[in-house]
Amino acid sequence: MNTDTGSHIPTGPTARRPVQARQLSARVVSTAQVMPGVYLLWLWAPYITELCTPGQFVMVRCGGGLEPLLRRPLSIHRTASEEQIALLFSVVGRGTFLLSQQPEGGEVDLLGPLGNGFSLDSGSRRVLLIAGGMGIAPLVFLADEAARRGLEVVLLMGAATADCLYPGSLLPSSVTVVKATEDGSAGRRGQVTDVIDGPAGQADQVFACGPMSMYQAMIARESLRGRSVQVSLEVAMACGLGACYGCSIKTRKGLRQVCRDGPVFELEDLF
Ligand SMILES: Cc1cc2nc3c(=O)[nH]c(=O)nc-3n(C[C@H](O)[C@H](O)[C@H](O)COP(=O)(O)OP(=O)(O)OC[C@H]3O[C@@H](n4cnc5c(N)ncnc54)[C@H](O)[C@@H]3O)c2cc1C
Numbered sequence: 001m002n003t004d005t006g007s008h009i010p011t012g013p014t015a016r017r018p019v020q021a022r023q024l025s026a027r028v029v030s031t032a033q034v035m036p037g038v039y040l041l042w043l044w045a046p047y048i049t050e051l052c053t054p055g056q057f058v059m060v061r062c063g064g065g066l067e068p069l070l071r072r073p074l075s076i077h078r079t080a081s082e083e084q085i086a087l088l089f090s091v092v093g094r095g096t097f098l099l100s101q102q103p104e105g106g107e108v109d110l111l112g113p114l115g116n117g118f119s120l121d122s123g124s125r126r127v128l129l130i131a132g133g134m135g136i137a138p139l140v141f142l143a144d145e146a147a148r149r150g151l152e153v154v155l156l157m158g159a160a161t162a163d164c165l166y167p168g169s170l171l172p173s174s175v176t177v178v179k180a181t182e183d184g185s186a187g188r189r190g191q192v193t194d195v196i197d198g199p200a201g202q203a204d205q206v207f208a209c210g211p212m213s214m215y216q217a218m219i220a221r222e223s224l225r226g227r228s229v230q231v232s233l234e235v236a237m238a239c240g241l242g243a244c245y246g247c248s249i250k251t252r253k254g255l256r257q258v259c260r261d262g263p264v265f266e267l268e269d270l271f
Helices: 046-051 094-100 133-148 197-202 212-219
Strands: 022-035 038-044 057-061 072-075 078-080 084-090 107-114 126-132 152-159 176-181 205-209 229-232 248-251 254-257 264-266
Touching (some): 046 107, 126 212, 205 212
Parallel strands (some): 126 152
Antiparallel strands (some): 022 107, 038 084, 057 107
């Protein structure tokens, strides 16, 4: 299926981009467990690599047959050699379990790229990325792109324990990483939102991905008040194309579909 509707691609959390998604079969290049229960899957998908931007996602048929029936949404974690995309996912249920079992050389059915991703302003010099747990998944692609443009990138990473933190060795070497863990086993003890204030004051743009509770804590931070903060939402999603309205959310601007209007939104529009 090719649902191309045009070549003009608006960017950012408010502009709906025309759907350019294609259904395609992507060969599994490699698969590895990089944190407990978290897999990094590299797929051969040149069509998606060519078009995708940070913050976009794909809908993945996780099993070979009809089960699970619905595709699962997963962020594009990063791209490589203009032909491959990576997915980083936590095994939480049947779909992600089946995906974690895909053998190298196997084929995975994808629909993408989808959604409105992050928008990096051309005038930005310093950017702050805030990752809560698996929220790191879409932010690494953004860190790659910001580093490629020569921007200063500070990445705040929060997790329950040190072994649940994304491996620093997989990040661009120019990125400054600040860690926070709930048990204090790496970085500062506490939540990632506890370490926002200093870096936020120096950043031209702020981006985040994490659970809703993280966004609630962020909206209360003085250092983020009144400024643009782009956040990516992970909600239950059925079609990914704007057809079923299953991922609709209430925002200050009215009802929005996470799959087509998002998944990236302005933080202040959510509360
Ligand atoms: C745009 C978007 C991008 C996403 N990107 C990633 C990613 O890069 N990496 C990643 O690990 N996950 C990501 N998710 C979440 C991922 O889609 C779900 O974890 C996945 O669909 C679960 O499928 P399952 O069949 O394994 O679990 P299910 O059997 O469907 O559910 C198992 C458990 O997980 C919970 N769950 C299901 N869907 C979600 C969800 N969307 N968010 C939170 N909890 C959920 C269920 O409530 C249930 O408790 C993303 C979600 C969206 C909407």
